[in-house]
Amino acid sequence: MITGAHSIIYSTDTKADIDFFKNVLQFPHVDVGHGWLIFALPPSEVAIHPSTENGLHELYLICDDIKAFLQLMKKHQVTCTKIDEQRWGSITYITLPGGGKLGIYQPKHVRPVNAKKTTKTKTAATKKKVAKKK
Numbered sequence: 001m002i003t004g005a006h007s008i009i010y011s012t013d014t015k016a017d018i019d020f021f022k023n024v025l026q027f028p029h030v031d032v033g034h035g036w037l038i039f040a041l042p043p044s045e046v047a048i049h050p051s052t053e054n055g056l057h058e059l060y061l062i063c064d065d066i067k068a069f070l071q072l073m074k075k076h077q078v079t080c081t082k083i084d085e086q087r088w089g090s091i092t093y094i095t096l097p098g099g100g101k102l103g104i105y106q107p108k109h110v111r112p113v114n115a116k117k118t119t120k121t122k123t124a125a126t127k128k129k130v131a132k133k134k
Contacts, residue, residue, distance in 0.1 A: 005044060007059050013098030020097050024076050045112055060103035062111075066090045069104060 011017040018037055021027050027039040042062070063069045066083060070092060073080050079095040091105040 005041075005046070007041070009059065009096075009100065009102070011096065011098035011100055016097035017100070020078075024072075024078070058103065060091075060105050063104055063106050066092060066104065066106040069106075 009017065021039050022029060022037065027041070029037045029039045032038055045062075070080055070083070073094055081093045084091045086108075088109050089105040089107040091103055093101045093103050096102055
């Protein structure tokens with residue numbers, strides 16, 4: 001059924017933000033043509049929060065050590081807010097080179113684990129089965 005999620009970050013300076021994800025965060029990526037990069041994200045989760053309005057969505061990246069992350073961002077001269085300690089996690093917001101804000105947090109809650117095999121694993125297993133049949 002659902003095999004993943006596709007998130008979009010809108011930017012007024014796409015080149016700067018793409019370079020940031022590629023060179024600073026070092027996210028794996030593919031070029032799907034004409035220099036259009038799609039970045040792989042680490043395992044993700046989704047939560048449903050109450051709101052008086054529908055259609056609002058937010059994207060946060062998760063890290064294991066927010067203080068180490070802030071040190072890395074400092075090396076790259078990336079502006080970050082002070083860590084905000086919440087019951088559910090420690091959060092900061094970084095300013096992307098294009099000017100947008102992106103939340104980064106270190107969760108204090110247990111993270112869900114997807115028990116299903118990944119599409120990549122299934123594809124590799126399927127390729128082996130096809131090769132054996134030939």
